[in-house]
Amino acid sequence: MGFNLAAHVRAGLPNPAPAPFKGFAPYYFIGGNNAGEALPIPELIDAATRALEKEGRNLAIYNLQTGPQGYRPLREWLVKRLKSWCQMDVTVDNILLTSGSLQALDLVHQVLLDPGDVVVVEGGTYGGTMSRLKDSKAEYVGVAMDDDGIIPAELEKVLAQIKAQGKRCKYVYTIPTVQNPTGTIMSLERRHALLEIARKHDLMIFEDDCYADLIWTGKRPPSIYSLDTEGRVVYCGSFSKSIAPALRVGYLVAKWDFIAQALPCKTDAGSGALEQTTLAMFCEQHFDAHVAKLTALFKQKCDAIQDALHESFGTAAEFRPPEGGIFIWVTVPEEVDTTKLAQAAAAAGVAINPGREWVADPESGKHSFRLCFGQPSFEQIKVGVAKLAEVCHEQFGVPLRSGNIERS
Amino acid sequence: MGFNLAAHVRAGLPNPAPAPFKGFAPYYFIGGNNAGEALPIPELIDAATRALEKEGRNLAIYNLQTGPQGYRPLREWLVKRLKSWCQMDVTVDNILLTSGSLQALDLVHQVLLDPGDVVVVEGGTYGGTMSRLKDSKAEYVGVAMDDDGIIPAELEKVLAQIKAQGKRCKYVYTIPTVQNPTGTIMSLERRHALLEIARKHDLMIFEDDCYADLIWTGKRPPSIYSLDTEGRVVYCGSFSKSIAPALRVGYLVAKWDFIAQALPCKTDAGSGALEQTTLAMFCEQHFDAHVAKLTALFKQKCDAIQDALHESFGTAAEFRPPEGGIFIWVTVPEEVDTTKLAQAAAAAGVAINPGREWVADPESGKHSFRLCFGQPSFEQIKVGVAKLAEVCHEQFGVPLRSGNIERS
Numbered sequence: 001m002g003f004n005l006a007a008h009v010r011a012g013l014p015n016p017a018p019a020p021f022k023g024f025a026p027y028y029f030i031g032g033n034n035a036g037e038a039l040p041i042p043e044l045i046d047a048a049t050r051a052l053e054k055e056g057r058n059l060a061i062y063n064l065q066t067g068p069q070g071y072r073p074l075r076e077w078l079v080k081r082l083k084s085w086c087q088m089d090v091t092v093d094n095i096l097l098t099s100g101s102l103q104a105l106d107l108v109h110q111v112l113l114d115p116g117d118v119v120v121v122e123g124g125t126y127g128g129t130m131s132r133l134k135d136s137k138a139e140y141v142g143v144a145m146d147d148d149g150i151i152p153a154e155l156e157k158v159l160a161q162i163k164a165q166g167k168r169c170k171y172v173y174t175i176p177t178v179q180n181p182t183g184t185i186m187s188l189e190r191r192h193a194l195l196e197i198a199r200k201h202d203l204m205i206f207e208d209d210c211y212a213d214l215i216w217t218g219k220r221p222p223s224i225y226s227l228d229t230e231g232r233v234v235y236c237g238s239f240s241k242s243i244a245p246a247l248r249v250g251y252l253v254a255k256w257d258f259i260a261q262a263l264p265c266k267t268d269a270g271s272g273a274l275e276q277t278t279l280a281m282f283c284e285q286h287f288d289a290h291v292a293k294l295t296a297l298f299k300q301k302c303d304a305i306q307d308a309l310h311e312s313f314g315t316a317a318e319f320r321p322p323e324g325g326i327f328i329w330v331t332v333p334e335e336v337d338t339t340k341l342a343q344a345a346a347a348a349g350v351a352i353n354p355g356r357e358w359v360a361d362p363e364s365g366k367h368s369f370r371l372c373f374g375q376p377s378f379e380q381i382k383v384g385v386a387k388l389a390e391v392c393h394e395q396f397g398v399p400l401r402s403g404n405i406e407r408s
Numbered sequence: 409m410g411f412n413l414a415a416h417v418r419a420g421l422p423n424p425a426p427a428p429f430k431g432f433a434p435y436y437f438i439g440g441n442n443a444g445e446a447l448p449i450p451e452l453i454d455a456a457t458r459a460l461e462k463e464g465r466n467l468a469i470y471n472l473q474t475g476p477q478g479y480r481p482l483r484e485w486l487v488k489r490l491k492s493w494c495q496m497d498v499t500v501d502n503i504l505l506t507s508g509s510l511q512a513l514d515l516v517h518q519v520l521l522d523p524g525d526v527v528v529v530e531g532g533t534y535g536g537t538m539s540r541l542k543d544s545k546a547e548y549v550g551v552a553m554d555d556d557g558i559i560p561a562e563l564e565k566v567l568a569q570i571k572a573q574g575k576r577c578k579y580v581y582t583i584p585t586v587q588n589p590t591g592t593i594m595s596l597e598r599r600h601a602l603l604e605i606a607r608k609h610d611l612m613i614f615e616d617d618c619y620a621d622l623i624w625t626g627k628r629p630p631s632i633y634s635l636d637t638e639g640r641v642v643y644c645g646s647f648s649k650s651i652a653p654a655l656r657v658g659y660l661v662a663k664w665d666f667i668a669q670a671l672p673c674k675t676d677a678g679s680g681a682l683e684q685t686t687l688a689m690f691c692e693q694h695f696d697a698h699v700a701k702l703t704a705l706f707k708q709k710c711d712a713i714q715d716a717l718h719e720s721f722g723t724a725a726e727f728r729p730p731e732g733g734i735f736i737w738v739t740v741p742e743e744v745d746t747t748k749l750a751q752a753a754a755a756a757g758v759a760i761n762p763g764r765e766w767v768a769d770p771e772s773g774k775h776s777f778r779l780c781f782g783q784p785s786f787e788q789i790k791v792g793v794a795k796l797a798e799v800c801h802e803q804f805g806v807p808l809r810s811g812n813i814e815r816s
Contacts (some may be wrong), residue, residue: 003638005665008578008612010522016668020501021475036465044464048456048682056452057444059652060783067429093428099507099656102676114418132675170416204416230411244467246681248507257413260424267540268510272680273654274456375468 025351027384032210032326033375034244035301038294043286044278051277063270064277068263070097070251071276077283078237078251086209087222088235088253096259099271101210101250104236105132108206110265111258112170113138118162119206120172122150123364124329126180126208127357129173139167142360147320149176149186152193159201171204177212177220181329181358181370183322188221195224198232205233210250213242213291215324216299231255239279241326241374242291247275298326298374304381305373312389316399326374329358331367336396338369345391350384433759435792440618440734441783442652443709446702451694452686459685471678472685476671478505478659479684485691486659494617495630496643496661504667507679509618509658512644513540516614518673519666520578521546526570528580530558531772532737534588534616535765537581547575550768555728557584557594560601567609579612585620585628589737589766589778591730596629603632606640613641618658621650621699623732624707639663647687649734649782650699655683706734706782712789713781719790720797724807734782737766739775744804746777753799758792 055071058064066072075092082088098104105128113119115137121129123142133140141162144154155172162169172194176186186194198205207224225235231254238250249271252262302322309317309330318331332338342354353372355365373381392398463479466472474480483500490496506512513536521527523545529537531550541548549570552562563580570577580602584594594602606613615632633643639662646658657679660670710730717725717738727738740746750762761780763773781789800806 003610003640005639005663005669007610009519009669010525013519013669014672016665017476017671018668020664021471021477024473031470033470034468036468039465039468041460041464044467045457045460048460048686049453052449052453052456056449057447059654060442060444060447062439062441062653063429064654065432068425069429099676099680106675111417111421117418128675135675202411202415231413232411245470246467246472246678248676248678248680255413256428257424260426261413261417261421263425264422267514267536267543268507268656270654270656272507272656272683274686275680275682278456278682 025346025349027350027380027387028376029371029373029384030351030353031372031375032240032245033372034241034326035294035297035374038297039244040286040290043290044282047281047285048274048278050281051274055273055277059273064273068266068270069093069095069259070271071273071280074276074280074283077280081283081287082253085220086212087226089226090253093256094253094259096252096262096266097271097276098236098250098252098266099268100240100245100248101208101236101238102128103266103271104250104252105129105208107252107262107265108234108236109133109136109138111261112204116167117170118167120155120158120162120169121360122174122179123361124179124181124359125173126175127353129208130360140360145179145182145184147184149179149184149190150174150194152190152197155194155197159197169201169203171206172198173206173208174224175208175211176224177209178214178323178325180211180325181327181353182320183325183328184320185215185220185323191221191224191227195227195232199230203232207233207235209235210238211241211325212237214295214298214326216295217323218292218295225253231257234258242287242294243279243282247279248272249275249279295324298324301373301376301378301381302328304378305371305385308382308385312386313392313399327370327372330369330371332369332392333398334367336367336392336398338365338367341392341395342369344395345388348387348391350388350391352388433754433757435758435788435795436784437779437781437792438759438761439780440648440653441780442649442734443702443705443782446705447652448694448698451698452690455689456682456686458689459682463681463685467681472681476674476678477501477503477667478679479681479688482684482688482691485688489691489695490661493628494620495634497634498661501664502661502667504660504670504674505679505684506658506660506674507676508648508653508656509616509644509646510536511674511679512658512660513537513616515660515670515673516642516644517541517544517546519669520612524575525578526575528563528566528570528577529768530582530587531769532587532589532767533581534583535761537616538768548768553587553590553592555592557587557592557598558582558602560598560605563602563605567605577609577611579614580606581614581616582632583616583619584632585617586622586731586733588619588733589735590728591733591736592728593623593628593731599629599632599635603635603640607638611640615641615643617643618646619649619733620645622703622706622734624703625731626700626703633661639665642666650695650702651687651690655687656680657683657687703732706732709781709784709786709789710736712786713779713793716790716793720794721800721807735778735780738777738779740777740800741806742775744775744800744806746773746775749800749803750777752803753796756795756799758796758799760796
């Protein structure tokens, strides 16, 4: 009898990967990728060189001898940045550097969630959070938003329903500043209202600020964390969107008692130190200037994708102009099923996120999709959106005339 | 009512960290740290510079556009290295780069283990593996070893016991090449015998080769993976011991069907790319020469710690000279409880691993301890071991006269 792996794997394993990686679609509007052309390579080389000169020998020690919370000078820089940008008063002991903000999500789930607990999320929210909550056997439920963020009365309704079902809501997960996928920014008033509701129901709030560095106006409300006086809020951020996602450096910010609970759950013997030290050197000198330039580029790409949507979809594509970030949320007429659209578009070389994967209630995302515009070139944006419209026209008769036909 | 975190955390959470990191003990003989003085800083700077010149712009893309298995040129280098060093015939599709070999351990556990499954380990084994198995609610049981590795007849006995208990053994976890903690190398004959038993009982084998680059003679038997024709063996290795642990780059090697199952369990959106690209550049030019020099240094440190044990403990310390690696397993007379010794030594500034934490059956490690000698200087080795003997003398009257007394 030969060996059969299927007889050895655990029950309930996710589906296996179908094949080794074959490369991206030519028009790739998914994934939180960044703009390669904006990466300041000479400055990064200089930062890596200085990092290795200063800390190279310490790479021989797990965590560079600065402990499991990560490279201390990077935490020191973050303390200053979080104060000036988000009005947060924290010390290095409140910061845990993580392998991307995804590890921060995992740690928060691990510290807080028992099976069956409920997490309240925004009606549209990050797909990776929802898939993680499913894996952790917690439940999630969405709350309606408007342009100012979660609607307090709707949140109260949802909390009452959870209570009526005999379930417990552990926390509200929110992306208040450049919301994913809507690109909105929660107003200060709503931040206070959300905190007030959390106090009233004794909930925690998990504030995911991953895209918050990228705001067109360069102005933002204080973080919810900064408005909290009790330790009810945990916060995460990332260098993926401001610098580069392949570096895998994020951070969790919380009161020490929460960090103390997260540390024994972080069983990876530390996150990558060459990346942390290089970022520390880079950020001290170049972060603000780089992010200003990067944001200006993303604003241009955001304008370009809106122009392309107008041109190729006409009135068939509705969207709210994002206030920052790298994605736009588009709604099309109800005859278009965007899950089917995404499949047909993929066959034509255009990758998009169908709306169902980016909303808490899948039905509510049926006629929407998300486009990421950070990585594609201006040419790819123009041609890719035109191709998407062409596929949509072929499949659903929407828009009435596709971009290509109009141009011919 | 104020906020109380304890009312919100999940049930069964590990104990919180007692306080932020305060630094290491002055004489630090624990943790798989490397020799900082041996790190080739100029070569690493050159490698990082070339990595950023070649791949810098791709940092803007998750996984550098080379897919979730990690940076392809580093996998290509590993294909060559695994062939020449371990006689393994693999392709880049058989390699998954991980955030340290700890992530490889986690992935193997996630793919294979249902709660209640049993893993057979060597009688003395890596503490981090046992703590992970506990967390995954699997059981583990140890098998007696001699200098050639696991004793086949003992393995058969243990497997019969597991079967008699109505339980299922999923795999044998082994560190055959520079065993942790004994520093032995499993003979070729035993490797074949282990595979034969695995076939007979339809088990898998998980071969952890993390320390295998560091062998005094520079010669080693083929990996168990290379002797397997069925896909019954999964293998992991690491750059932590050969280059630097703070880089967090390890690798899992397996047939594609196993990799395909591991990929969806690796939910971190990729491991650090600056570290992978820098290693790829470094290894292609410098790996062999660096490892030869590093191993020679470790051999000197290994000799130094044996001399120090002879000098300070005399006949009260028994050990087998390691055949490679960075640690030595020491057994002391039965009046010494090494858990208590470790506590008293810590108070005197000397950190050691008490034996109980490094064996499957805690009672069998009661009178042993592990000393890591990779990181401490020659002076720290000499003074630290003398201090340890002094504490041991004070606490247990063993050795009869402590090193300091002898020298005075």
